[in-house]
Amino acid sequence: MTIDNCSALITGASAGIGREFARQLAGRAGSVVLVARRRERLEQLRNELKKDNPNLNVHVYDVDLADKAQVDALIDS
Structure with missing residues (x-):
């Protein structure tokens, strides 16, 4: 299985394992979708990535995955 030029949705991307996973995928993926509750930290990560x-597509969504309405809105976006 190859992940080159794939699209990846990463939850918990603002810190810890999620943040590091985003960094590792950034060099291989065509686009990443970063999801976490802390918008400011997601924006910082987007800037780093x-x-x-520079050719990576990065999308940022501040979503609390414990809130069904927010999850539904993410899926619909």
Whole structure:
């Protein structure tokens, strides 16, 4: 299985394992969707990823995955 040029949705992307996973995928994926509750930290990560990978498409969504309405809105977007 190859992940080159794939699209990846990463939850918990603002810190810890999710953040590091996003960094690792950024060099291989065509686009990443970063999801977490802390918008500011997601924006910081997006800036880091774009600096190192200018052709990467990065989408940021501040969503609390414990809130069904927010999850539904994410799915519909």
